[in-house]
Amino acid sequence: MPYSxxxxxxxxxxxxxxxxxxxxxxxxxxxxxxxxxxxxVDPATGAVQHRIPCAGIRSDLTTLGGRLIQVAGEERALRVIDPGTGEMIIELPNPRPGEDLSGLEATQHGIWLGFANRRVIELRTIGGMRLVDTVPVRVAPAGVTVSDNYLVYSDYHGATICVVDLETKREVAAYSVAGGPTGLTWDGSRIWYCDHTTLQLRAIAVPGVSG
Structure with a gap:
């Protein structure tokens, strides 16, 4: 039973x-x-700071080395974008062509990719997209983020944010949240999620998951 x-x-x-x-x-x-x-947007005020056009947006978004990476296009490729100019630098292919790439998070250890149809989250190398590790999950991940030793994913249909211990690869907590969570991110103290239902960015504080 998820905690509320x-x-x-x-x-x-x-x-x-x-x-x-x-x-x-x-x-x-x-x-x-x-x-x-x-x-x-400014996280304190919600004021818009920048807007970048990006055709064919599909699912998740992450940052790496000051660049944005967006899942985009029919094949759900990884589009690398300069946030200052809005220009596309390169587009990397979906490492599992034709499959539903739904979650994305870049870290110092590589890039985590959630596949909704496979119910797995994979860690791959940033250069070459070589498979490093695989974490099975209970439901289709709608968004992915990472905090220290925890992998966090959102369950849109279950309105739940789930926490996986990376050492054991076991889900250690699930939190019932308001609305329908899709994209996730970690700001060092809180987990933010896109509430697809009410069109808000919302933050939760999760005990034990700290930067």
Whole structure:
């Protein structure tokens, strides 16, 4: 039975379809799948700081080395974008062509990719996308983030955020949240999620999952 947890911050945003979410160190970036834009907002005020057009937005979003990476296009490729200019630098193919790449998080150890149809989250090398590790999950992951020794994924249909211990690869907690969580990110103290249902960016504080 998931624990119920309330939000500690709610930011309504102008959007029609919230997809991905990432933290750049001072701003929250979210991707919008109808307007096809990636938008940066101030986490304290919700004020829009940047807008970047990005055709074919599909699911999650992450940052790596100051660049944005967005899942985009029919094949759900990894589109690397310069946040300053909005220009696409390169587009990397989906490492599992034709499969539903739904979650994304880049870390110092590699890039985590969640596949909804396979119910797995994979760790791959940033260069070459070589498979390093696989973590089975209970349900289709709608978004993925990482905090220290924990892998966190969102269950959209179950309105739940799930926490996996990376050492044991076992789910250690599940938190029932408001709305429908999709994209996830970690700001060093809180987990933020896109609430697809009410079109807000929402933060929760999860005991034991700290930066």
């Amino acid at each position: 947890v309330g939000t500690v911050r709610d930011l309504p945003v102008r959007a029609l379809k919230l997809c991905g979410l990432t933290w750049s160190g001072d701003l929250l970036w979210f991707s919008e799948g109808v307007l096809n834009q990636i938008i940066a």
